Amino acid sequence: MSLFPTFFPVLNQKAAKNRDLFSKNTSKTEVTEDGNRLKLAKGHIIEAKGLDALQFFSTHHDYRRGRLLIPGPEFNNVMYSNLAIECRDPRGRFLTPEQIDSFESLDVAPQIKSNIYRMGISLPLPVQCFLIPFLLYNKNTDILAVAPTGCGKTLAVVVPLVEHCIQMKKEENPRIRPLNAPFAVVIGATRDLVHQLQIDALRIAFETGIDVKCAYGEYDRTTNGKDIRDGCDILIATVGRFVDLVDKGDVLVEETRFIAVDEADKLVADEIFQDLMIVLNNRVRPDVTYALFSATFSSAVRSVLPRLMHSNFVQMVMHTNGISPLxxxxxxxxxxxxxxxxxxxxxxxxxxxxxxxxxxxxxxxxxxxxxxxxxxxxxxxxxxxxxxxxxxxxxxxxxxxxxxxxxxxxxxxxxxxxxxxxxxxxxxxxxxxxxxxxxxxxxxxxxxxxxxxxxxxxxxxxxxxxxxxxxxxxxxxxxxxxxxxxxxxxxxxxxxxxxxxxxPDFLKKMANMVEFGCNDPYVMDFLQSVDENIFSSVHV
The missing domain is CATH 3.40.50.300 (P-loop containing nucleotide triphosphate hydrolases)
Structure with missing residues (x-):
């Protein structure tokens, strides 16, 4: 039986092909038509211009183009040979965290594994090998993770959060926790990052019963609050909208157990970060677990760690060059x-x-x-x-x-x-x-x-x-x-x-001018040319 309404018109062959591909790669679930809005699983609203626009794919798998986006030819060398992951406790002592070599070895819900494979991902990336088990099995330990862009941090964060929410929903009394009290909160530095994080979280939470909601500027404030009050287990938000929702009582953080911050270096530089700190220090549980992630961490980020994270936090650093050698x-x-x-x-x-x-x-x-x-x-x-x-x-x-x-x-x-x-x-x-x-x-x-x-x-x-x-x-x-x-x-x-x-030589000259390396021949030549130009322009 088709998942899609038989009365939906076939606009063209391409649209029909896309629907067939989606049906083929999606298990039976509730997919209903509501104008141009599609409801996917419980509480997940995805905007689409038609059924052909709704796709279940990640950066690894793209059904629209009908091909698997596989890693480049130098992938194994770059991702496995040219890096090392170092873990230390706050005192600088080395730690040896547990790691996995496949998703099958993870103690998570079968539906999560099914969703990962549906996304076209067969093997975990190095940062996922360490981060996923760490976040799964160390609920009471904060982590500061430094890893380059494009290494798979998002999946490494979302998978443990969805699994924790599944377990907590099994254990909780549904009459006690309000619907607008999320178990986990993910803070993104920009609206666009929040949008992407939500899409990835929806994929992992597909058919698990976990409600993933987002909050950001330009999302109608009244609609946003109502959407969250209808049920929210994981909230993904920008700082400004999150602080506003908490202040107005649309989001209750007293039951929040996990708070993850992506692109933390960008977040700390924003003025509104102080408002976020007030919320985190006064509203959330004292035993909440923090996870901070970014490709780079400045001294400003490290300066806020004592005020934000517990004393037993772990630093995980993926050592690569800051920029891919490729x-x-x-x-x-x-x-x-x-x-x-x-x-x-x-x-x-x-x-x-x-x-x-x-x-x-x-x-x-x-x-x-x-x-x-x-x-x-x-x-x-x-x-x-x-x-x-x-x-x-x-x-x-x-x-x-x-x-x-x-x-x-x-x-x-x-x-x-x-x-x-x-x-x-x-x-x-x-x-x-x-x-x-x-x-x-x-x-x-x-x-x-x-x-x-x-x-x-x-x-x-x-x-x-x-x-x-x-x-x-x-x-x-x-x-x-x-x-x-x-x-x-x-x-x-x-x-x-x-x-x-x-x-390039001109780059060296520019750098030397900043460093005032007056013994450098490039700088000496430049200074000499400046002197000559000055004297040649003087008329006696």
Missing amino acids: VKQIFLESTDYRRKEDILKILMKEAKIIPEEKLDYDVSNFVHPVQYDVEKTIIYAESRRVIDYLAIYFSIAGIRCISMHGGRSQRQRNEAYEKFKKSEFKVLVASNVAARGLNFPDVKQIINYDPPQDMETYIHRIGRAGRLGSVARAVTFLNPEDIQHMQLAAEIIEELRKLNQEI
Whole structure:
């Protein structure tokens, strides 16, 4: 018997194929139609434009394109040979945590394992081998985990949380715990990260009876509160909306046993973090378990640990280079005037003309009717106006391009995220809202139109490419006369040395100017040229 209503019209063969694939890979469950909204399992609402838009896939498995996204050729070497996981207690003593080598060995509900395999994931990644059993079997121990982007932290967090919720629901008295008192809370640094975390959590919690809800800005406040009061076991939220919901009584945290914070370094830098600390220090149980995760941890993060975590917390560090060695870093010396033309040349280098009969849109009225298929690329810029301008510029040049920044509504940002992820658009021009935590499969190229303001953001941006061991490159435009660019260059050089990658001469000059290495020949030559220019301009 089909899972889908027989009266739903078959719009085209592609839609019918997508529905068949979804049905084939989904066990019997309640799937009902409510206009353009689909209800998947208990309490899980997924927005969709039609049944063809509802897919059960992860970054590993994509039914729409009908293929398995397998790790790149150097995956095993990068993920298993070039890293080490180190665990220490607060006193610095080494620990040897339990680890797994397959999901079958996990003591979790069979449905969780089934959902993992349905996502196309057969073996755990290294960070999952350590983190999943640690979070499962050490309920009363806090953890601070440092691991690079793209290594599988999200799955490592969600699986234990769903299992803990299943066990606690079995043991609890349903009359005591209010419906809006979640067992677990996951805090994300941005709305887009929360959106992605919720999707991954829904996949793992599928048919387990665990209600996963999200909360973020631009989600209608009244609707958001009602949705949570209808039942919430795991809440995934941004800081601002979470604090507001707790203050207004829409979320009760007295029963919360686990609090996870993703991209903690970004969170600590926000002013609203102090409001979150007030909630955590005064509202939650004293025995709540904390788990903090990020690719980088600054001194600011470490300074809040004594106020947030218990004295027995464990530090787990995955030792790799901050940037994947499979991402080739390229640096171009450039002024503000020619960057967009230079980027267009980079995009067109490997471009192929798309035959008109293969286009699913009319190009007869386009300024540039010839359309090009280019490598999947993310271009980062700082200004919203510049981001939109670049997206229009490349679109006019015949490259399908979409933009994403904080000035867009959450619905628009989600749409940009999904369309780029599915390769409907091959180029995404974005601000730093797309720099942290978001999973974009198959990204071959990162271009920094505007360099980031700090090294942490640089690492996060570059981390959008080279995921699962795939080869990629990152191009960064630097102005040799910009002080901020000089400071970034000095930090980048340290990473390049670790990776044994070539360091351009102009990058060395920029770094040396910051370090004031006056014994360095580059600096001496520069200073001498400055003196000559000064004296040549003086008229006696």
